[in-house]
Amino acid sequence: MPGLLRGIARTAVISGTATAVSNRVSRRQAGRWAEQDSARALAYQQPAAQPAAPQPAAPAQSAAASPPDDAMTTRIEQLRQLADLKAQGVLTEEEFAAQKSRLLG
Template sequence: MRLLRTAARTAVIAGTASRVHNRVAARQQGAWAASTTAPPPPAASAGDERSAALRQLRELGELRDSGVLTEAEFEAEKAKILGTTD
């Protein structure tokens, strides 16, 4: 009888330890998965900003050449795009 009681107690302890282990492992895996998600894509790289500014300047130049913008308007818009204030 004593052997049966010891075996039952051992089974309960082992089962409890197994459940605790599984819960801890699941929590750790969740934390690891959350920390290893892909980083958000960069907002805009310097190359993208530069090409957008060049495209805008090219369009402004075309508007100036076609007579839609005056030279003063062109220079003011160019300063805005380039971030300079003259």
Template sequence: MPQRFGRPGLLGTVARTAAVSATATAVSNRVNRRMGEREMRHQMDAQAQQQAWMDQGAAQAAAPPAPPAPPAAPAVPAARDRVSQLSALADLKAQGLLSDEEFATEKARILSS
């Protein structure tokens, strides 16, 4: 049989088409399988996270209530606090940051509280 040169014949075209089709099918199947595996991992992660939340909620429900907080430290006596506020106010007035009216207003507010 004489050998042809140039474009492939019918049999060569069919063979090339079959090879291309088989390659495309293999690639498509692999892509679909990897996407399915990835989706399965995402679902498993979501289920594990949901289970952890449920376990945490059950543990909190079963745990006894937290003990009450210890009482706060006794407050600084009001007289000492007022003195420090008045002292700071006098310093501001001495620096010239407060006018006489502002000083008198703030002094009255501190002494009335």
């Protein structure tokens, strides 16, 4: 009988330890996911607020003239950021298309 109780007690201790470790790992992983979600949300909000500022006032250019190189570089960089957000799954296809047409239009 003492051997049986010892075996049951040992199993209970091992099971409790495994449960505690599993719970701790789950909490840490949930914390990491929450950090990633907040970083993605922040990255999603920032590009939406920034595009208003980089539009320089063009001094009397004709409609056929191409935009300056700085403006083109800025647009290309913004398109790359949008593509990265889409690749990460932050933007849907529709949101990406709307943002892209707003940048290019």
